[in-house]
Amino acid sequence: MKHIVEYLFFNQWFTVFLIGLLLILSGIIIVLVPEILVALIAMVFMTSGIFLIGIAWKLRALEKRDQHIEIFIE
Incomplete structure (x- = not known):
């Protein structure tokens, strides 16, 4: 298998x-069934939005980490 x-x-x-x-x-x-197109587009928008929020959250954490590193280096 x-x-x-x-x-x-x-x-x-x-x-x-x-x-x-x-x-x-x-x-x-x-x-x-053309009505399904509306649901598919809505799902794509929602999935993309959730994905982008997750990326933003990760980037925010990385920026905070980098700021702490800069403070310790100086």
Whole structure:
């Protein structure tokens, strides 16, 4: 089983193929049920917002750490 998972997810061609397949299926679903597009866009916005807040939080912690290092160096 481990070899199957490694083959499927660690080969670049399969990853690209899987992404392409998912995009085609998403397109078909959106054509059939256009209301889903609104939900998908909202999910992308929310996910991006959460991700960016997490990055900002990490950057803030790094800046605080760097300020403490500068104080000790001087």
